[in-house]
Amino acid sequence: MTVRRILVQPVVLAALGVVVIVLVLTAVDDFRSVQLTQMAYLGIAAGGLTVLTGLNGQISLGHGALMAVGAYTTALLLQDDEPMLPLLGVLVVATVVTLVVGAAIGVAAARLHGPYLAGATLALAVAVPGIALYFGDTLGGEQGLRVRVPDAPGWVLDAAYFVTGQDLTPSKYVAFLGWGTLVVAYLGLAHLSRGRVGRRWRAVRDDEVAAEVAGISLGRARVSAFVVSAAAAGAAGFVMALSVRLAAPSGYSLTLSLTLLTAVVLGGLGSLTGALLGAALLTFLPQVVTDAGVSAGLDDIRAAELAPLIYGLVLVAVILLAPAGLSAVSAPRGTGRAGPPRRENPHEHSAQAAAQEVGRHDRRPHLVGPGRRLRRRRPQ
Amino acid sequence: MQQFVNTVLGGLTIGMVYAAFALALVLIWRSTRIVNFAQAPMAMVTTFIALQIIEAGHSYWLAFAAALVAGLVLGAVVERVLIRPVEGKAEINAVILTLGLFIVLHALASVVFGNRYRSFPAAFGIRGLEVGDTTIALTGFDIFTILAVLAVMGLLVLLFRFTDLGLRMRAAAFNQEVARLLGVRVGRMLTLGWALASLVGSLAGLLIAGGSLVHPGYMDAVVVYGFVAAVLGGLDSPAGAVVGGLLLGLSLSLVSGYVGSQLVALAALAILMAVLLLRPQGLFSQARERRV
Numbered sequence: 001m002t003v004r005r006i007l008v009q010p011v012v013l014a015a016l017g018v019v020v021i022v023l024v025l026t027a028v029d030d031f032r033s034v035q036l037t038q039m040a041y042l043g044i045a046a047g048g049l050t051v052l053t054g055l056n057g058q059i060s061l062g063h064g065a066l067m068a069v070g071a072y073t074t075a076l077l078l079q080d081d082e083p084m085l086p087l088l089g090v091l092v093v094a095t096v097v098t099l100v101v102g103a104a105i106g107v108a109a110a111r112l113h114g115p116y117l118a119g120a121t122l123a124l125a126v127a128v129p130g131i132a133l134y135f136g137d138t139l140g141g142e143q144g145l146r147v148r149v150p151d152a153p154g155w156v157l158d159a160a161y162f163v164t165g166q167d168l169t170p171s172k173y174v175a176f177l178g179w180g181t182l183v184v185a186y187l188g189l190a191h192l193s194r195g196r197v198g199r200r201w202r203a204v205r206d207d208e209v210a211a212e213v214a215g216i217s218l219g220r221a222r223v224s225a226f227v228v229s230a231a232a233a234g235a236a237g238f239v240m241a242l243s244v245r246l247a248a249p250s251g252y253s254l255t256l257s258l259t260l261l262t263a264v265v266l267g268g269l270g271s272l273t274g275a276l277l278g279a280a281l282l283t284f285l286p287q288v289v290t291d292a293g294v295s296a297g298l299d300d301i302r303a304a305e306l307a308p309l310i311y312g313l314v315l316v317a318v319i320l321l322a323p324a325g326l327s328a329v330s331a332p333r334g335t336g337r338a339g340p341p342r343r344e345n346p347h348e349h350s351a352q353a354a355a356q357e358v359g360r361h362d363r364r365p366h367l368v369g370p371g372r373r374l375r376r377r378r379p380q
Numbered sequence: 381m382q383q384f385v386n387t388v389l390g391g392l393t394i395g396m397v398y399a400a401f402a403l404a405l406v407l408i409w410r411s412t413r414i415v416n417f418a419q420a421p422m423a424m425v426t427t428f429i430a431l432q433i434i435e436a437g438h439s440y441w442l443a444f445a446a447a448l449v450a451g452l453v454l455g456a457v458v459e460r461v462l463i464r465p466v467e468g469k470a471e472i473n474a475v476i477l478t479l480g481l482f483i484v485l486h487a488l489a490s491v492v493f494g495n496r497y498r499s500f501p502a503a504f505g506i507r508g509l510e511v512g513d514t515t516i517a518l519t520g521f522d523i524f525t526i527l528a529v530l531a532v533m534g535l536l537v538l539l540f541r542f543t544d545l546g547l548r549m550r551a552a553a554f555n556q557e558v559a560r561l562l563g564v565r566v567g568r569m570l571t572l573g574w575a576l577a578s579l580v581g582s583l584a585g586l587l588i589a590g591g592s593l594v595h596p597g598y599m600d601a602v603v604v605y606g607f608v609a610a611v612l613g614g615l616d617s618p619a620g621a622v623v624g625g626l627l628l629g630l631s632l633s634l635v636s637g638y639v640g641s642q643l644v645a646l647a648a649l650a651i652l653m654a655v656l657l658l659r660p661q662g663l664f665s666q667a668r669e670r671r672v
């Protein structure tokens with residue numbers, strides 16, 4: 001194994017990441033650490049979504065709703081001053097609850113594709129906030145549930161002082177928790193997507209028939225991708241609840257789901273690095289753009305809408321100009337579909353290229369060609 | 381009993397609007413195999429255009445017509461500029477593209493028209509009809525809503541059944557290659573299809589807005605309901621979309637009246653999942669099998 005290959009091993013990257021995270025979180029002030037926590041939870045959820053959409057080809061507009069499941073579970077467990085579970089336990093419960101919900105949705109979603117799946121998960125994103133309103137007595141209704149973040153245990157404070165040489169503020173504690181969750185989640189996602197499971201997901205995405213012939217159960221592959229992705233969203237909801245200290249329906253609107261989609265498309269579908277990049281952009285861009293808008297003479301509320309405007313424009317531009325996402329722009333090998341450009345099977349690649357070639361002459365009269373049939377597998 | 385009658389009447393009225401919206405989705409699906417998730421914000425933008433015209437002191441009907449024309453133009457422009465490049469590509473591209481457009485129009489409307497709730501006038505009275513000494517919750521505007529949607533449906537049937545243009549549009553939607561060989565300008569037909577669909581969507585937007593409040597997100601849930609209605613009818617069948625819209629309006633109205641209005645979207649989700657898993661070809665589709 002060459003040095004270079006060793007360096008790109010997820011474990012090595014994660015170890016380097018931990019060092020960078022500790023250095024950065026030590027250096028920044030409380031305000032920045034809150035922002036970095038936001039980046040962490042968006043990154044965790046986007047990481048889960050990019051695995052689902054990029055590697056398995058399933059789109060989900062409902063990941064905001066899944067985050068809400070994780071966040072509300074966290075909030076319900078952290079109602080009292082003396083929580084019944086340690087925070088790590090809360091994280092596990094929030095992840096497992098979301099995982100179970102995700103499994104139920106995944107079983108239904110595995111039978112859908114493309115626009116049908118998009119529509120169904122869109123309905124999920126719109127429907128879930130209503131549940132919190134309907135069960136207002138337990139779930140707090142419009143106001144939401146307050147989250148009591150327990151103080152950091154003594155040994156954590158001591159360890160933090162020992163490593164960083166400064167006292168651990170509550171918001172930095174949450175930031176460390178968030179980034180710790182992110183590192184673990186990304187390690188898990190990277191491990192899964194590089195191994196046998198990930199190969200199955202990609203096989204199902206690229207060619208259902210070939211995958212089935214090779215003995216892969218389509219349903220099982222799809223449900224497992226959804227379950228893993230949902231678990232990541234649940235963990236993200238946990239971090240978000242701790243950071244915002246509130247679980248309220250307005251935080252988990254359709255906008256959040258669409259924002260997550262923006263992050264993964266922006267960074268290039270299927271790439272964890274891309275998802276983290278997208279999360280960074282979603283965290284830091286709004287402030288810059290809003291300030292620019294205010295100085296250009298817009299009032300605060302209107303200026304705040306400039307950031308989503310840019311997300312939307314970028315989303316449209318990426319699909320039209322660089323379907324493989326921004327992280328692939330430097331080495332464009334796009335195949336015309338919004339997925340990672342790498343194909344492991346050369347025949348597959350040439351078939352895709354042929355399909356695209358036909359697509360270029362789409363406006364001319366064209367009889368049946370080999371790519372044509374491949375491209376147009378639409379319902380009767 | 382009176383509550384039941386009112387709930388049913390309200391459901392049928394809103395069902396007509398969902399039917400119109402579903403019809404817009406079906407028109408686009410038939411011609412380009414794309415579900416236009418940006419349909420709701422497109423309708424929202426045209427409704428805001430109408431509101432600007434009304435607030436500038438012009439008549440309601442001028443604003444109504446202007447919004448419909450704006451919808452027509454917007455649909456054509458969107459198809460020609462944004463959708464054309466992704467037609468026939470991987471279906472996920474079109475889905476993400478229309479969602480991008482969704483976000484853009486949403487944000488643009490908030491920047492241009494502001495984010496607050498504004499009241500939209502209704503053309504007719506918004507008081508219920510009085511039958512004897514009981515008031516039925518069927519307002520003048522409700523009757524107008526039903527008639528307007530019926531008129532648009534009638535016009536679409538006339539267009540597609542009895543005109544040369546309609547025949548060409550159907551040919552382009554049915555089989556692009558053969559239509560092209562027979563001399564149909566398929567590209568233009570697709571643009572026209574999107575334009576018409578967007579017009580129908582705008583009408584739905586105006587009808588929902590009438591007599592209530594509008595803000596940039598007021599149509600967001602409707603795109604879900606329209607989609608559910610369209611899937612209920614098979615996504616391929618205009619008649620199915622209408623029946624699906626009415627059925628959905630009725631069921632959601634009953635849920636809202638007897639269970640709780642917060643659960644309406646959840647009920648829509650349940651109906652959608654039930655249809656997709658139990659009868660994926662929809663209730664009224666002629667096609668034998670549909671890959672969902």
